[in-house]
Amino acid sequence: MVLAEKKYIPKVFAALVRVISVVRSVVAMEQGAVGPDKDCGYEGPFLKAITGIPISMEGKTAACAHFSPIGNIASACCDLWSNESVQNIKLLSGMAPTAYMEQLEYDARLMNEALKAGKLHRDVLQQLLVSSDIYTDPQALILSPVNVIRLSKELIKGDSYVANARNGALAAIDIIEEALHSGNMRLSEMEISYLPILRDDLNSIPDNESDFIEMMLPLIDGSKFIPAEYGL
Template identity: 85%
Template sequence: MKLCALVFWWQKHNIMKYKSLIINNPEDLMFGIAPKPVKTRRGLEIGGGQVYAELNFTLPIMSINEGTLKEVYNHYREIAEGALEHAVHLNSKGVVLEFETLLEMTKTPSIGVEIVKIMNDICEEYYQKHGLASEIRLTPNDLREFERPALQRTSKFLEPMVELFERGMMAGGDLLSIESTGGKEVSDEALMMCDVKGVLFALAVLGVRDMQFLWGKIVSLANKHGKIAAGDSACGFANTAMVLAEKKYIPKVFAAMVRVISVVRSIVAMEQGAVGPDKDCGYEGPFLKAITGIPISMEGKTSACAHFSPLGNIASACADLWSNESVQNIKLLSGMAPTAYLEQLEYDARLMNEALRAGKMHCSILQQLLVSSDIYTDPQALILAPENVIRISKAIVKGDSYVANARDGALTALDIIEEALLSGKMKLPEMETSFLPIFRDDLNSIPDSENDFIAMMLPMLDPGKFILSEYGL
């Protein structure tokens, strides 16, 4: 009864459930080991002492229509067969195949379901024949962003999304994820203007509320069918910022702020009952792992096929699944690209697993190398170093509103960046550092109370861009 009362209280007051960290020491934030591992149907124990490859893939340049459906299905069949055959050849300990749907596959759920079925049959065949444990992560795309202003709660697109989740999990999609887009209509412009308050409003107010709405549904569907509600990614927010920073469109220090702010939004999936592994492109994963103890998927150097990043090595420091973001099914000299990327992932995982087998000291040395090779090259890498993840996470959980949580995390990230600059360990050009005092002033102007923050922000935002009632406000 006491627990129920507590849950009701935090839901009623719309504050973050987590008040302390599950992992308090940086040395415990380690690849392959999560305090709350996730066991899958065919025997993967994600976060249970092994790192597994998570392969992500997409179609080559082609249209998806009735006339090409057979070809589409053949591509996915070829990808799954090629990857699993090579995994067996490499003595893989297990593989996750992430099926991230394209627009047409969610709009017409039967297409997405058929692809899950094709791949699940192949997973089962390799499990029966070779004992290879593999699972499918099903990630329907969030169709709601096709409507502007977004109808987050009343959109006609919710129905096919939910249908794909439900029928897809019954067809063999065991791990459920999404890159949900609540708040993106505000975030996109805020990112381009380096408007830290706008981003915080998008993620910590709108994003949080949409995650509560959406993940309540996903968790309930997963529980109904005995599947695993895995996690969400702030891809459309923090990864957009990361890619824009890579193109030198916005400062890297801003992209680092956005990543930290995104934690309070993505953690809502766990508050609603998601158990991990969190999604690969959610570089906020290490913070989620520290705070909640769930296993996470990460991607780094192996995702250069999809996007560049400054996080190639450091991203794997506490990964439980190691991913490649997405690669087209095209022919390379060695073979098909997804198979080639599976090999790269497997070798990275094999190295981490060898360290895990050898013991804590070996893990620690490997992690130190992964971290030290990236940490001071970019502020986005800096904040992902385990000691900084823990420090920022501790700041995040202190606040009494999602707004304060996000603000305090971002201010701590700013402290860490400024300390690294002052010590001379990290160097950034003046066009980057000139933004630091602006961000600090902006963050310091944000009140603790969510209501006060909303009142502050509404006159500054274009009311035609979003509908408050679609966020339950």
């Protein structure tokens, strides 16, 4: 996300990376982790959909550490609302950590009141949090609860972690392209140009992890690592 905000990588690529990283985090759940997950990973909604664990998320109140296109939608299904590292500097109101804690508290109060008010109010707040972000960036698009559920199904249906990661990323491309074709989301021509490239690369990945490793080894600079240390 941070690299995409700085234009070091495409936003569509950052969105796919977010989906692919879910497969890695699911391993922790398989080994007995019970959550909450780490808020700045943003895999939380997928982990919640797949395993049911409580999740920690961060969004607009993490602007002290990094800018983000998912400030509202990140809180749409969180169990714990957090922020990021805050420098201990003095602002006009007081020390920065104190100021950000106040902002965080107001967010939590609002969400807790919506929960207490009942399903109607809870659903309205969630929908507003989603609709205010969903089509502004592909990274927000994939965090919509509807899309999270759709992607989560793809992330667990394969016979290997590699296949699951590939299937999830391909489904994410489908979702992005659907949003573009419907006119709901707009992206620059440069961003759009990466979609077929990413799809072709993903389609070239085999189901079997060993086959994938063998495919990648000739492309890796052998002076940068020792394959034997990784059992290769």
